[in-house]
Amino acid sequence: MFRVCLAAAAIWGVAVVSVSAQPPVLRWGGDAEGGAPFVEADANDPTILRGFDVEIAELLARAIGRPARFTQAAFTALDQSVKRGDFDLALSGLEDSPAKRAELGVSVPYYAFGEVLTVRQGDRDRFRSLEDLRGRKVATLGATLAWELLTAAERDHGIQAVSYDDDVHPYSDLLLGRVDAVLLDNVLADRGMQRQAGLVTHPDAVATGYYVVLMAKEQTALRDEVNAALREAMRDGRLEALFRKWRVWNDDQPPMYAQVLAGADTLLRAADGTGIVRPDAWTLTTRYLPALARAAVITLVLSCAAMLLAVGLGGAIAIGRVYGSVWARAVLTTYVEVVRGTPVLLQLFVLYYGLASVVRLPPFVAALLGLGLNYAAYESEIYRAALEAVPKGQLEAARTLGFSAWQTLRLIRGPQAFRYALAPMTNDFVALLKDSSLVSVLTVVELTKQTQIFASNLGTWAIPGALCAAMYLAMSWPLARLAGRLERRWAAPTP
Amino acid sequence: MTTRVLGVEGLRLARGSREILRGVDLQVVPGELVALMGLSGSGKTTILRAVAGLEPFGGGRIDVDGHVLAPDASEHAELHRKVGMVFQFHCLWEHLSAAENICLAPVHVYRVPLSQALARARELLAELGVAHREGALPRELSGGEAQRVAIARALAADPKLLLMDEPTASLDPARRGELGNTLRELVATGRSLLLTSHDDDFVRDFATRVVVLADGLVVEQGDPQTVLTAPSHEATRRLLDLKASAAPVAVKR
Numbered sequence: 001m002f003r004v005c006l007a008a009a010a011i012w013g014v015a016v017v018s019v020s021a022q023p024p025v026l027r028w029g030g031d032a033e034g035g036a037p038f039v040e041a042d043a044n045d046p047t048i049l050r051g052f053d054v055e056i057a058e059l060l061a062r063a064i065g066r067p068a069r070f071t072q073a074a075f076t077a078l079d080q081s082v083k084r085g086d087f088d089l090a091l092s093g094l095e096d097s098p099a100k101r102a103e104l105g106v107s108v109p110y111y112a113f114g115e116v117l118t119v120r121q122g123d124r125d126r127f128r129s130l131e132d133l134r135g136r137k138v139a140t141l142g143a144t145l146a147w148e149l150l151t152a153a154e155r156d157h158g159i160q161a162v163s164y165d166d167d168v169h170p171y172s173d174l175l176l177g178r179v180d181a182v183l184l185d186n187v188l189a190d191r192g193m194q195r196q197a198g199l200v201t202h203p204d205a206v207a208t209g210y211y212v213v214l215m216a217k218e219q220t221a222l223r224d225e226v227n228a229a230l231r232e233a234m235r236d237g238r239l240e241a242l243f244r245k246w247r248v249w250n251d252d253q254p255p256m257y258a259q260v261l262a263g264a265d266t267l268l269r270a271a272d273g274t275g276i277v278r279p280d281a282w283t284l285t286t287r288y289l290p291a292l293a294r295a296a297v298i299t300l301v302l303s304c305a306a307m308l309l310a311v312g313l314g315g316a317i318a319i320g321r322v323y324g325s326v327w328a329r330a331v332l333t334t335y336v337e338v339v340r341g342t343p344v345l346l347q348l349f350v351l352y353y354g355l356a357s358v359v360r361l362p363p364f365v366a367a368l369l370g371l372g373l374n375y376a377a378y379e380s381e382i383y384r385a386a387l388e389a390v391p392k393g394q395l396e397a398a399r400t401l402g403f404s405a406w407q408t409l410r411l412i413r414g415p416q417a418f419r420y421a422l423a424p425m426t427n428d429f430v431a432l433l434k435d436s437s438l439v440s441v442l443t444v445v446e447l448t449k450q451t452q453i454f455a456s457n458l459g460t461w462a463i464p465g466a467l468c469a470a471m472y473l474a475m476s477w478p479l480a481r482l483a484g485r486l487e488r489r490w491a492a493p494t495p
Numbered sequence: 496m497t498t499r500v501l502g503v504e505g506l507r508l509a510r511g512s513r514e515i516l517r518g519v520d521l522q523v524v525p526g527e528l529v530a531l532m533g534l535s536g537s538g539k540t541t542i543l544r545a546v547a548g549l550e551p552f553g554g555g556r557i558d559v560d561g562h563v564l565a566p567d568a569s570e571h572a573e574l575h576r577k578v579g580m581v582f583q584f585h586c587l588w589e590h591l592s593a594a595e596n597i598c599l600a601p602v603h604v605y606r607v608p609l610s611q612a613l614a615r616a617r618e619l620l621a622e623l624g625v626a627h628r629e630g631a632l633p634r635e636l637s638g639g640e641a642q643r644v645a646i647a648r649a650l651a652a653d654p655k656l657l658l659m660d661e662p663t664a665s666l667d668p669a670r671r672g673e674l675g676n677t678l679r680e681l682v683a684t685g686r687s688l689l690l691t692s693h694d695d696d697f698v699r700d701f702a703t704r705v706v707v708l709a710d711g712l713v714v715e716q717g718d719p720q721t722v723l724t725a726p727s728h729e730a731t732r733r734l735l736d737l738k739a740s741a742a743p744v745a746v747k748r
Contacts, residue, residue, distance in 0.1 A: 393586035397645075400547045401600035401652070402575035411603060416590050490590075 026066040027087035028057045031075040033166075037187065037246040038093045052246040053091040056110060059238065060089065060213070063229035064222075076143060076452060079104060080461065082214050088222060090214040093187065095145050096268055099459030105215035105223045108265055110230050110239065111248070112256040113185035114205025115146050118192060120174060124200050127181055134158040136180040139170035142440070142449055143456035145209045146183045162363075162443045163453070169353060171196045173443075176356055185209065187248050208252070210267060231261055285463055288454045295450035296471045302367055302446065303433045303475075309372030310432070311425070314379025321380065322387050323405065332380075339377035345438050347374055352442045367439035375432055382424045386417035419490045426483035430476045447471055499524050500560055500656050500687040501546065507554035508541060515541050517711035518555065523656065528678060528688045530698040530719070533708035534734060539691040540583075542708075543658045546689070547580045560655045575604075579649030583661040585641045587633035593620065593644045594629040597651050605652060612651070619647035623677060639670045643677075650681075657681065659690035663697050675701035695723050695735060707731045 030039040030053055042048040049070055061068035071087045082090040083104060100106055119127045127133055130153045138153070140146040142163035150161035162179055164170045170182040171192035182192065189201045213226055233239040234257045243249040259267055320332045339347070352366040361369065390413045398408040437448035445453075451468035455461045503521040507514070516538045523529050531539040544550040546557055551568040558564070560577045587596050597616035601607040607615075620626045623643040633641060642662065649657060662678075663671050671694070679701060682688055692698050698705050699719045706716040709730035715722060726732045 391586065393582055393584060394588055396549055397580070397582060397586040397588075397648075399549060400575060400578070400580040401648070402572060402604040403600065407603055411599060412588050412590075416588070419590065 023066045025069045026057075026061045026064060026089065027069050027071055028061075028089040028091060029071045029073045029078055029081055029087040030054075030057075030090065030092040031078065032072055034075055034092050036191070037248055039091075052242055052248065053093065055242050056213075056239075057089065057091055059233055059242070060226055060229050063232065064225050076456070079214055079456075079459075083216055085216060088215065088219070089226070093185075093211050094214055096210040096212045096266060097145065097457075097459075098268060099457055100212075100214065101266065101268075103217065103459035105217050105219050106266070107213035107215070107223060107226045108230055108260045109210030109212050109256060109267055110234075111211040111243065112252045112267075113187060113209050113211065114252065115149060115183055115207045115209065116186050116189050116201050116203070116205055118171065118174065118182045118184070118189050118199050118201040119180065120177075121198050121200050123180065128202060130159060130183075130206065131157050133181055136160065137162050137178070138181045138183055139164055139173060139179040139443070140183045141165070141167060141170075142445070143453045145207065146185070147453060148457065149207055150183060163440070163445050163449060164443055165441045167192065168195070171199060172353070173356075174199065176360065178356075178360065186250075190248070210256070227265070234261060281458060281460075281463060284454075284458050285467070288450075288457075288464075289467075292447065292450055292454065292467060292471065295445055295447045296475070298444065299433065299436050299447040299472075300475055302364070302371070302439065302444070303429070303436050305368050306371035306375060306436070307429050307432055309368065310375035310379045310428075313372065313376035315383055317376060317380035318383035318387060319409065321384050323409075336377045336380055339374055340381075344370065344374045344435060345441065348438060348442055363439075363442045363444050367436075367442050367444050370442075371432060371436060371439065375428060378428055379425065382421050382428070383417060386420040387413060389420050390416045422483055422487055422490075426480060429479060433472065433476055500527075501689065502558045503542070503546070503555070504557075505555035506542070506545065506552060506557065508538075508545060508550060508552040515711055516545075516552070519708070519711070519713055521706060521713060523687050523689055525655070525685060525687055526682050526703075528682045528701060528703045529690070530702035530705045531689065531691045531708060532693070532695070532698060532705055532734060533730070534737075537708040538711045539708055540660050543580065543660055543689065543691060546656075547578055547658055548574050575654075576652050577654050578656050578658060579652065579654040580658040581642070581645045581649050581660065581662065583664060585633075585645040587636075587641055587645055587648070589633050592630050592632055593625070593636065593647075596633070596644060597648045600648070601651050615651065616647065619650055620644070622680075623647055624673075638665045639674075642666075642674070646677075650686075654686075656687050656689065659688065661691055661693070663692055663694045671697055672700075699723050707734070 032039050032041050032049060037051055038053045039049055039051040042050055054070075057070070058068050073081045073086065073090075075092060078090040078092055078094060079100060081087065094100075096106060096109055117127070117129065127136070130138070134157055137160045138150055139162045140150055142165065147161065147163060150159065153159045154161050167184060167188045170179065170184065173179050174182050175196050175198055182189070183206060184192070186201075186205070193199050193201060213230075215223055215226070230239070240249060240253070243253065256267060317332050317336065320328050324332065348367070348370040351370045352361060352363065355361070394412060395408055398412050403411070436446055439446060440449035447468060451464045455464040458464060499522050501521070501523040503519055506516050506519040508516040519538070519542060521542070531542060533539050541550060545552050546559065546564075548564060548568055552566050554566075556563065559574060562573050562577060564574060588599070591599065594613060594616045597619060598609065598612040601612040601615065602609055617626065617629060620629055620643075623646055625640050625643045625647075628636060628640055628644070631640075633644070636644060646657075646659075662674060666674060675697060678688055682703075702719045704716065705719040705722050707714050707722065707728065707730060709728075714730050715726065715728040722731065723735065726735060
């Protein structure tokens with residue numbers, strides 16, 4: 001017994017020693033969906049990551065003397081994740097901005113990028129700058145520096161900014177003619193051009209920005225270590241070698257390195273010339289309110305139109321399934337099961353991008369159709385159950401009085417089924433109101449997307465989130481009240 | 496022969512392999528109040544449903560006021576003017592008021608102007624003693640009131656023959672008497688009535704003729720006083736015995 005205890009103590013002791021001897025891992029977060037040359041899963045072995053951000057993370061980990069470990073996070077959530085401590089560092093081609101500097105710990109810049117304009121080859125001479133694109137659609141990623149530049153150009157040059165959730169579809173839609181130009185940083189533009197033939201990028205940058213490493217604001221010691229490591233790698237040429245390997249090295253880097261090595265922590269002031277005087281939260285909020293209100297109107301109009309389509313089509317499907325022939329019922333049942341059994345996001349993608357070669361639907365129409373067709377399947381099930389819930393005796397009574405099947409449906413079965421269906425329908429409409437946020441993947445800037453843009457500019461979700469929630473509530477609350485009142489009027493106050 | 500309102504000859508009806516009616520013969524002439532009696536499952540309700548055009552039948556013939564029914568229970572535009580049916584549970588349309596329940600068929604099926612249909616509905620409700628309930632929804636009516644509204648609805652198109660399934664089932668003795676008197680008045684104005692019942696007192700007091708069914712066949716019929724006092728068929732005796740042996744239990748409760 002004593003020997004066993006001794007052995008256990010020895011093992012425990014070794015374990016403690018080995019754990020304490022090992023420095024804590026340096027957790028870093030990125031989005032592998034962003035792909036090469038930033039962070040990309042190896043095609044042969046998805047557990048292996050490649051990309052210049054991966055190598056920079058490893059370089060930093062080595063310099064700090066801690067083993068690196070990767071954590072996957074969505075690109076738009078990286079700043080919030082690092083803030084709450086999901087990982088120590090975030091790297092994924094993240095842009096420096098005054099908002100980030102206000103809310104997070106930010107490293108010195110490690111790469112200078114230019115926001116460049118890509119157009120179709122045939123438009124090379126026609127569209128050379130944002131001024132040339134008056135009345136035209138220009139695409140970019142939402143909630144980025146380029147998006148800010150485009151919304152400014154909407155005011156100054158009368159262009160129309162289109163927001164995408166990824167950097168692939170802006171270029172494919174440019175080729176399809178859905179947009180007339182794409183403004184993104186030179187790394188993404190190079191990648192887009194490699195994927196799509198027939199595009200050309202103007203070399204002169206519209207603006208300059210910087211990739212940085214993000215940390216939680218209180219991690220000042222870590223920030224100093226990261227800055228020291230980055231400066232060291234700039235000085236001894238390791239960073240240059242790394243960027244050359246990934247073919248993104250260019251003449252913009254040496255002057256930026258010189259400034260950083262001379263002691264500059266950020267180059268934002270030099271970049272846009274207006275200084276980094278950041279408007280306070282209240283000013284930003286009032287500035288964003290009109291855009292949020294506009295986005296809320298889009299959400300409401302889209303939801304109402306999609307619901308109208310869903311109710312009409314759902315009613316027709318339900319009637320077909322209750323009254324139709326065996327074949328009609330089989331077809332309709334298949335439709336309902338396929339639509340209910342697959343994600344609405346996938347359906348939206350197929351409708352907008354998948355069918356683009358056959359029919360080129362405008363974003364709003366595709367969004368309306370996608371949501372409407374999807375919700376029609378759910379509505380039809382509600383109506384079918386409601387139709388079946390009307391007692392058979394009432395229908396037989398109608399038959400003995402000479403009503404046709406159609407008259408029975410219109411005068412007796414339908415009106416009663418509608419009353420049964422009202423509560424679940426209201427529920428679905430409220431769900432649709434919120435599901436409408438999915439259509440931002442089709443470049444429709446609705447309330448949630450606009451909130452995200454606002455939040456990234458402000459550097460925090462607190463105010464935008466509360467405003468967004470209040471607006472959704474303001475839209476769904478009156479409807480729930482109305483439905484509740486109708487239900488009470490029809491409900492059974494038995495004598 | 497030509498004066499009969501309802502003629503049923505050799506009616507056969509099966510559901511799957513189960514034969515429910517095995518050759519029923521039955522006639523109703525104007526002014527009659529005929530009661531169908533028999534144990535549960537003897538086919539009483541099925542006869543009513545077949546006559547109302549709700550059940551397809553496999554053999555035999557049904558004619559109502561000269562109209563011969565198609566055996567497949569297909570569309571009977573002409574039939575529905577001639578036959579009205581009151582279901583055991585009334586089956587009023589829950590979303591419509593009493594008056595609207597009565598007007599719906601005249602307005603939408605027979606294209607009677609609404610004002611005229613409404614006037615007729617009020618007349619019927621008054622005749623049946625529930626004029627004060629015209630605005631009430633079905634869920635606000637008592638069982639007896641709902642039954643009277645259902646009778647009014649069935650009479651709105653002025654059919655020659657009224658079918659009633661178990662009209663006394665959910666009525667207390669006082670209401671049963673009132674209903675009997677009302678039905679008497681209906682047949683006195685030239686209509687005919689065919690109903691099913693388990694209640695031999697009611698049948699004795701108000702029916703002009705009783706028809707006893709057993710196992711899908713008519714086994715005995717005639718004047719209720721005679722048939723129900725001195726039954727000649729075993730099935731009728733069994734029916735009355737059951738009633739008699741069940742009665743003390745009902746009293747004890």
